[in-house]
Amino acid sequence: MSTEEDFEQYLGSYIGEDQYIALLLDYDGTLAEIPDRPELSVIPPETKKVLYNLVNSGKVFVAIISGRSLEDLRGKVGIDNVIYSGNLGLEILLPDGTRHNQTISEETANNFEKMIDHLTKEVAHNGAWIQNKQIAITLHYREMNPELVPELLVKANQIIKGYGYQTHAAHNALEVNPPIEWNKGLAAELILRTSFDENWKRRKVIFAGDDTPDEDVMKVIKGFGKSFRITRGVDVVTNADFKILSVQSVFLMLKWIEKKMCK
Template sequence: MTSEEDFGQYLDSYIGDDQHIALLLDYDGTLAEVPDRPELSVIPPETKETLRRIANSGKVFVAIISGRSLDDLREKVGIDGIVYSGNLGLEIQLPDGTKLNQTISEEATANFHKMIEQLTKEVAYNGAWIQNKQIAFTLHYREMEPNLVPDLLVNAKRIIESYGYRTFASHNALEANPPIEWNKGRAAELILSSSFDKNWKSRKVIFAGDDTPDEDVMKAIKGFGKSFRITNGADVLTNADFQIRSVQSVLKMLKWIENKMCK
């Protein structure tokens, strides 16, 4: 577990004298605490203003890659001049407004509402509920009695996969995405390759995330970037280079980056 004072130790020599870096971040559980309901999420003012200063410095490229929908993510963060990516990377919007969204088949689009309807009738009760993100969704079950969860997951996966959608485990939730071979890691690669020249892998890249889908970003930048997994469990299996404890730790990392890059 990386201590609160270790950011210089782990990042100073990595960044070296580079005048520009790329900073990729998850949102829920990284920039903001995970609330009981997604709509209650608020990025702490100090974190938001620190990130805004970093993004406006001209020295740090900032992208946020989240499981939320693109519009929801933009509204929650509210910082101009950065890249936003929603629905686990299916939606990407560059600072100039260009969108690099993944194409979803007509069949998957047609089946989406039927699938939501069936899940609502058959599994979304006893504290389970669906967060509809238009092209994907999250089945939340943190309010359920623990003994009911195993059956919920079996039934939900059966229904979701019968429509061809893919499932991903998350914190007290099940993510469902269209049948496309895509993830946060591939989104990160597309964001970086679209934003920089063909030598984008030579750029210094830092990523922080707290959940299973974030591991795909950690794997994607392994070998040329540095990544942090936010977790309280020292024994968590992760592809991250370092582990830190909390959203507050992320703020400390952002402040270190600001002091390093933006003074």
């Protein structure tokens, strides 16, 4: 799916006419390209403009669920009346200022800085580095010699689990989160349940994401929503209804939705 006509073919009948839709989106690799360093990420102006138009159309509900910290995510997108969810759903901020944050035990919270110090001494070398997201971290190894990565992951996992935290694989990175049974999918469900009535599963929901944690959202909306996995890998196994190639493809989808909903 690489043209607006493709989206008309596969989503036109799903949305129908004069529908109100819920649009859930990842950020990195979906709305913005993944740069060498997270702080260099920029949402393209044309994408931001279309997203702004959708948010203010009165017909499109928008939530962005990211692995970034909540404040970082909100700063990168910079659009009001959007629900922002950071740290893979651990933090949720509604437009009225209401927050839904998952509770972390005092013992776990006390181990956070100790874990970072230990990882900094033992594994944050040779191109590997730590992104501190206040209640979670990302261990990046994109710049590392690929031959050194397996040893890094073994050592990092041992250290992280020793402090009671859990890990999830991501693009050239290891996501490190508190030991809470929570994920992007549960965050998406909470967002939809609290934003709509008990018939939230009857809503028209569209989701796009590019990474393994996004699969949890795809599972939640399976059967009543439509989801897209951004990937160039033909062998990637996904719960998504469709695969699309790139951030540019996501922009084309948003443009199509804008034309469809903002007539």
